[in-house]
Amino acid sequence: MYLRVVVPLVVAMIAAGVAGGLGMTGRLRFVPDPAPGRPLAILEEVPGPETGPVCPVDGRYVDEPATGLHPEVLAAWQRLVDAAGAKGVRLCLNDGKRSNGQQQREFDASVRQLGSAELAARYVLPPEKSMHVKGRAVDVQPQDSAIWVERNAPALGWCRRYDNEYWHFEYSPSYATAGCPALLPSATGS
Numbered sequence: 767m768y769l770r771v772v773v774p775l776v777v778a779m780i781a782a783g784v785a786g787g788l789g790m791t792g793r794l795r796f797v798p799d800p801a802p803g804r805p806l807a808i809l810e811e812v813p814g815p816e817t818g819p820v821c822p823v824d825g826r827y828v829d830e831p832a833t834g835l836h837p838e839v840l841a842a843w844q845r846l847v848d849a850a851g852a853k854g855v856r857l858c859l860n861d862g863k864r865s866n867g868q869q870q871r872e873f874d875a876s877v878r879q880l881g882s883a884e885l886a887a888r889y890v891l892p893p894e895k896s897m898h899v900k901g902r903a904v905d906v907q908p909q910d911s912a913i914w915v916e917r918n919a920p921a922l923g924w925c926r927r928y929d930n931e932y933w934h935f936e937y938s939p940s941y942a943t944a945g946c947p948a949l950l951p952s953a954t955g956s
């Protein structure tokens with residue numbers, strides 16, 4: 767049921783993005799171009815996959831395609847998956863790239879659930895603050911795989927960032943050289 771609704775929506779969003787050039791919010795953002803001469807426009811408006819096939823090692827999670835991540839992050843994710851695989855560890859990408867629209871829907875759902883934007887902001891980041899929207903964050907499941915990443919992947923530039931999210935990792939080349947920053951209590955600071 768879920769797939770039947772979501773897949774056409776994602777396809778429509780991709781089509782609209784390609785045809786329109788502008789994302790849902792109408793803002794036009796450019797990010798540095800990995801292929802000279804062709805600006806990689808509006809990464810923050812690019813929708814990520816909303817779901818994916820069931821994670822083969824734990825059916826509670828999905829394993830999304832890594833599409834939509836920042837190109838540098840996508841390459842680093844592939845290196846991470848390969849390094850884990852070489853040790854017999856299967857990483858599932860339970861959530862990766864989100865668009866502004868996807869993040870806004872999560873935020874709005876939280877507002878409806880909790881009753882106010884102020885309360886919602888304690889639990890869900892608004893789009894402009896989310897590293898998933900910027901294409902620089904991945905949520906890794908199951909927990910054993912996330913623990914492997916936390917222990918072994920800082921040298922590859924992947925760091926866990928939040929005390930309350932064992933699954934959330936962000937990539938930066940500087941982490942590989944300077945090490946991981948101290949864990950923050952949560953994404954929203956609460």
Ligand SMILES: [Zn+2]
Nearest residue numbers: 903904905934
């Ligand atoms: Zn995350």
